[in-house]
Amino acid sequence: MVKAVVLGASGGIGQPLSLLCKISTLIDELSLFDVVNTPGVAADLSHISSKAKIDGYVAEKGDFKGEKEGTEQAKKAALTGADVVIIPAGVPRKPGMTRDDLFNINAGIVRDLVVACSKYCPNASILVISNPVNSTVPIAAEVLKKAGVFNPKKLFGVTTLDVVRAETFVQDISGERNTDKVVIPVVGGHSGATIVPLFSQAKPSINIPADKLDALVNRVQFGGDEVVKAKDGAGSATLSMAYAGFRFAESIIKAMKGEKGIVEPTFVYLPGVAGGEEIAKATGVDFFSVPVELGPEGVEKAINILPSANDYEKKLIDEAIKGLKTNITSGVEFVTKA
Numbered sequence: 520m521v522k523a524v525v526l527g528a529s530g531g532i533g534q535p536l537s538l539l540c541k542i543s544t545l546i547d548e549l550s551l552f553d554v555v556n557t558p559g560v561a562a563d564l565s566h567i568s569s570k571a572k573i574d575g576y577v578a579e580k581g582d583f584k585g586e587k588e589g590t591e592q593a594k595k596a597a598l599t600g601a602d603v604v605i606i607p608a609g610v611p612r613k614p615g616m617t618r619d620d621l622f623n624i625n626a627g628i629v630r631d632l633v634v635a636c637s638k639y640c641p642n643a644s645i646l647v648i649s650n651p652v653n654s655t656v657p658i659a660a661e662v663l664k665k666a667g668v669f670n671p672k673k674l675f676g677v678t679t680l681d682v683v684r685a686e687t688f689v690q691d692i693s694g695e696r697n698t699d700k701v702v703i704p705v706v707g708g709h710s711g712a713t714i715v716p717l718f719s720q721a722k723p724s725i726n727i728p729a730d731k732l733d734a735l736v737n738r739v740q741f742g743g744d745e746v747v748k749a750k751d752g753a754g755s756a757t758l759s760m761a762y763a764g765f766r767f768a769e770s771i772i773k774a775m776k777g778e779k780g781i782v783e784p785t786f787v788y789l790p791g792v793a794g795g796e797e798i799a800k801a802t803g804v805d806f807f808s809v810p811v812e813l814g815p816e817g818v819e820k821a822i823n824i825l826p827s828a829n830d831y832e833k834k835l836i837d838e839a840i841k842g843l844k845t846n847i848t849s850g851v852e853f854v855t856k857a
């Protein structure tokens with residue numbers, strides 16, 4: 520039996536992600552939580568004849584801090600028994616904003632939701648989508664540490680959309696439309712220059728002409744901005760993110776059920792996972808997205824792909840590390856210095 524929970528389920532990502540979870544054959548029970556509209560979203564999805572049993576819980580009116588009794592009960596009901604919690608709760612960007620501009624609002628939202636996870640489902644895998652991921656994942660880690668239930672093998676920053684974009688944008692060069700056959704690791708973080716696609720490590724290998732490489736890398740790094748601009752004030756990527764978030768959640772669940780050989784890049788706390796210590800030493804940061812092998816208990820091992828990067832990519836990795844250091848410190852200090 521697998522219970523999945525979506526926190527922020529009524530939003531632009533939350534709704535299509537909940538739909539994908541509802542129709543997944545891997546999920547038996549699905550709980551939705553949001554500060555608005557969850558009963559309607561859950562009622563709507565409940566008419567789909569797929570197997571997952573579905574419930575929706577809403578915060579008390581006017582309560583955005585989760586401190587009211589009714590909200591706490593709603594969180595408890597949604598989260599109790601969860602195996603996987605996916606968090607797309609929070610505000611998205613508008614044109615002209617960076618992901619870091621979302622910190623002031625989203626840091627508190629993620630903190631409070633992870634506090635609830637620490638109380639009601641301390642053993643669940645937690646998948647953080649809310650931006651800025653480079654800071655919200657360190658926030659989640661600190662909250663879980665404070666509660667004494669931090670399991671680094673089960674905390675994941677979802678960077679799959681960067682992988683999906685790399686797989687998609689490279690098609691313009693390779694001409695290959697079947698992305699299932701292409702694996703392109705993306706490492707670092709999830710914002711601008713912290714996103715580093717390693718096209719040299721693509722499997723099967725792809726020959727990217729030198730004059731096209733900069734533009735391709737730049738498009739992956741700033742793919743989010745492309746969507747923010749096109750939506751023109753109506754938000755950021757939601758549908759592609761729901762696809763990416765679901766794809767990652769499915770990998771987590773498949774590995775949980777015993778499937779072997781599942782590898783996904785994800786933003787993890789390196790010192791807490793097998794193989795992560797040497798990557799933390801090499802990069803000088805504790806959080807970094809690297810391909811990890813997944814198992815029934817979450818991360819089985821982090822794969823140190825960084826030494827295989829070519830010189831061009833190594834320079835990008837150095838740039839990514841610089842940006843990440845500030846992002847990670849902001850997240851950690853948001854909790855430790857509160």
Ligand SMILES: NC(=O)c1ccc[n+]([C@@H]2O[C@H](COP(=O)([O-])OP(=O)(O)OC[C@H]3O[C@@H](n4cnc5c(N)ncnc54)[C@H](O)[C@@H]3O)[C@@H](O)[C@H]2O)c1
Pocket residue numbers: 526527528529530531532533552553554555583584607608609610611612621625628632647648649650651652677678679680681709754755756757760
């Ligand atoms: N990791 C990634 O690759 C990635 C990709 C796209 C978007 N995002 C991020 O995901 C987040 C959500 O984006 P969106 O487009 O779905 O936004 P949205 O505004 O459409 O939806 C967010 C939802 O969160 C809910 N919410 C707010 N506070 C909450 C709380 N305390 N508890 C529960 N729910 C709460 C809102 O009511 C809303 O329904 C943003 O921060 C965005 O930047 C991340």
Ligand SMILES: O=C(O)C[C@H](O)C(=O)O
Pocket residue numbers: 611612618650680742743744746747755756
């Ligand atoms: O760009 C954003 O703000 C949303 C998301 O992080 C993305 O990469 O699409």
